[in-house]
Amino acid sequence: MITVGVLCEGQTEENMVREFLYPELLQLGIVLVPTILLTRTAAGGPTGRGGVSKWSKIEKDLQNRLRSSPHWAAVTTLIDYYGLPQDSPGMADRPSAAARQKAEHVEKRMAEHIGNPRFIPYLVLHETEAWVFAAAEQLAYWTDDPALAQKVRSMAAAAGGPEEVNEKPETAPSKRLLKLHPEYIKTFHGPAAVTDLGLAGLRAACPHFSAWIGKLTALADE
Template identity: 70%
Template sequence: MITVGVLCEGQTEENMVRDFLAPELFGAGIILVPTILLTGARAGGPAGRGGVSKWAKIEKDLRLRLATTPHWAAVTTLLDYYGLPQDSPGMDDRPAGSARQRVEHVERRIAERIEHPRFLPYLVLHETETWVFAAAEQMGEWAEDAALAGELKRQADAAGGPEGVNDGADTAPSKRLLRAYPAYNKTQDGPVAVTDLGLVELRAACPHFDSWIGSLLALTGV
């Protein structure tokens, strides 16, 4: 067994790791340890948890975790490409091209900035809610709304696949989900639907996600 730390953007991402990814990858010999990004401390209060506003905060947290966990095989990230701080490495010189080409450019620049052999960056195209579009049928069943499943599938198909659902301020996956299903609870409903879908199916629907999972599995040397 190997251990991989996953730096998560917030509670939704932590739930996705704990409830979905960790059980799926355990059988492959990987123990995932999710932790939420520390975003600072309020005077007289505990450290803030979740959300991201500046690259420096992400970098500080990543370097701390890499330095204090030499027994982990790797440290990876589960951060949304949508809303990533504009001062993050690679954001200011993204190439013209597909969303996947652009996000992979940013991931490479982040890897170059951290420059650590145990660091494996991953940014979700475009949010973890993207995975719910892949699990449209399961989301519809959970919400007991067949029309919702059809609408999510229609939007994903129109975008060329779930990862193509874009990162506009009004058209990002989370915004679309809330319009289609105002009762949507991101920390509960999404992880339930995606868990019901399963890892094999999500990898088939989301090529960039599939590449990340492949990289994690490669760490086992099997």
């Protein structure tokens, strides 16, 4: 077994790791250890968990995990490309290209900035709710809303695929799901639907996600 630390943006991402990715990758000899990004540590007050406000906070958490867990094979991220701080490496000089190429550019710059071969950056296009667009039938089951499946499939197809459901505030994946089904619960319905879809199904629908999983599974072969 090899261990990979996963720095998650918030509770939704942590749930995706614990409920979906952990059991899938465990079968391949990889143990995922999710932790939520620390956003603040106020004197005499609680430590904030979740959310991203500026790059320095992400970098601090990453460096702490890399330094404090030398026995981990790698440290990766599960952070939304949508809403990533504008001061993050690579954001200012993103190419005029498709969303995946932009995200890959930022991931490359993040890796160069951290400068540790055990760091494997991953930015979700555009947030983990995009994965739910690949699990339309499963979402309809968990929400008890049969008509929802066709609506979700049509929306994903119109965008060019689940990972292309875009990053604008009014059209982000989570906003669209809430509009389609106001009772949608991010921390429950999303992980449940994606878990039922399975790793192979999600990889087939989401190439950027699939490339990340390929990097993680390759660690078991080293």
